[in-house]
Amino acid sequence: MGSPEAYYLPHLYSGLKFHSSSEPPCYGALETPIVTTGTVIVKPLYSIIVQYANEIFANGNPRGYKYPLPITPGGSCIARIAAVPSDATSLKLGQLVFVELTVRSREDPNIKVLRSFHEGPTEATKRLMREWCNGSWAKLMNAPLESVHALDESILVEKLGYKIEELGSLSQLVVPYGGLSDVDLKAGETVLIAPATGSFSSAAVHVALAMGARVIAMGRNETALAELKKLAEPGRVETVKISGDVEEDFDALSKFGPIDVYFDISPRPASTSSHIRAGIFALRAGGRMSLMGGIPGDISLPYWHISMNGLTIKGTFMNTSQQAKDLIKLLERGVLKIGTRAGMEVVGKFRLEDCEEAFNTAAAKGGPGKSVYFTPNEEWSVAYR
Template sequence: MSSQELPKTHRALVVHSTDIPPNVETLPTPQPGPGVAIVRILAANVISFMRQIYNGERQYPYPKPLVPGTSAIGRVAAVGPDATSLKPGQLVHVDCLIRGRDDPDNVFLAGIHEGYTEGSKKLMHGEWKDSTYAEYAKVPLETCDVLDEKRLLSPLPEGGLGYEVEELAYISGLLVPFGGLKDIGLQAGETVIVSPATGGFGGAAVLVALAMGARVIAMGRDRAKLEKLREKVGGGRVEVVPMTGDVEADAKSLKKWGEVDAFFDISPPEAAKSTHIKSGILALRKGGRVSLMGGIREDVGVPHGRVMHWNLTLKGKWMYERDDIKSMIKMIEAGVLKVGKSGGLRVVGKFGLEDWDAAFTAAEKNAGMGDSTVIAP
């Protein structure tokens, strides 16, 4: 499709201020240029704390007005003159992580957060401001990963995996914990603590760790939610440990099933005072690894002596690397990691742009393992 075939205008959700609700508006359709793909958005993911991002509660910095959004599944509508493999018509995963082409350390989250460097702010305030809660999105060519549509969408009897397009939007939720788990080299057969495991990204971490061949100890505040999670996953490779606030007792519980190789944290800011990080670190074997992916903004106490004497490795991870996206898509196309009903996962809601408020509520209320919400503009 050439740019002429794109409609002159399209509909997009626009955030003008954190003080007033977003609004659906008609805007000029973005056009392709060098380095650009224009993608018709089919299903854009909604994360559990989307409302807090756009009402200012989270204080995420981003330019306004902004077309919000995040990673999505879409179909390439037009490409710039320098595209060498991406073609109109292809089904793609659009990654919300945009990096400077001349310096990948200038990185930001399209539609969500401008990042922390002058370069990342320049990119989000300029060329790549608007995101995917729109009929069409203008994205960097390299953020589009082509999906094997035949394999993913064809019915099972025809050798496909029988997914719906909106089920594929969960890829972006799985990618976040995959970034951290891969970063600490999680191996098949190892045991990893995921904590807290009952939230959106925590639940995704359980699924990813299992697909990577690990055994999981799911930790959380609510035993009933943990038991439900274990039941849903099945397969006998998930154990659960409720957080009691007693650091030593919880560390002991975590070691009940033998050596623990890794600890993965994905706490929200509200968990800053929770004791689970200390318990998780104390439960590790010598040489164990820690991935800190949580959004805690305060300092957190670390058992320094144990980290030193036990030769532990502590790594922070923000999101994931570009290569991780390709690896994850391979895992999904191979059927090792299931994203649809066959894996016990469900899309709790598919909402139009006008229904953004209901979409944010659905995502907030259904943040558990395998539940996803999409906006289908």
């Protein structure tokens, strides 16, 4: 059996630690994790700060996310490998990687948590979160081997010309890819994405185009819809404004012909929005619906219409490890476009010590196609490995 490989790892490293969602975090020393079987240690370069971070880890956590305290938050990141376990078969020291937000149980991959964000509802998910509660808002982080995905730097950076910071948009793109893959979206099909102007829903437009589909993007923000229409050649992206009336929305969608897939990633307040029923009615017989949204309560469904037309409704929470790898392949083959060439931009990069300013910037400037990062470590290239 092989031995773990590692760069020099100090006994202590620096990171943010939150003792309460009503008090500022401490920036200080944390104990370096041990390299164990199945666990990778990385040095985060660009750690995502979601737009609503100040509603989870500050201001009393108005979103009500459940997580253990104290905690070092931080979900997905672009990082380099600092230590690899003895059972790693391909990852190398210094390698550029994408680390997922999602952590899955090794006994049952259907048991998932959002690392350092939400521990889920069951004792099993809470136990999983306790093991992986500390995240990427620190100079080091341990991660499950299956949540760490290699990025081909020679292709992405040297050949395709992406900046390393641009790769952080994978964190938004991988989520809708899970739902679209689960309903088997095929090239040439028409997919309705409604709503389509949020962070994850607009990312779904990029992903669906890369998968070869025609997209109907639906939302209330006409300016954002117009920007989405520019993502592809004429006819590949059509837009519809949500009117608030089911019949009117259905009539607007019907102009584009039968819809194969309806992808819904609605936010919390959308349970009574007109777009949900209109989207279901617009599906062709045998059509599929992907539910990935955050509505906490019940929604009204046209039961008879669904059964008579043989519609399939598939719920998806995040994505699988293999789906993350498949999405990276789309990026490395040049099929999926990201960064400035796809209308995405980095609007803020912050030291860990500047947490308050970082949260405020994420809230004010983050969102669809806009990334805000903590930068715990300076970029270091192939020459320094």
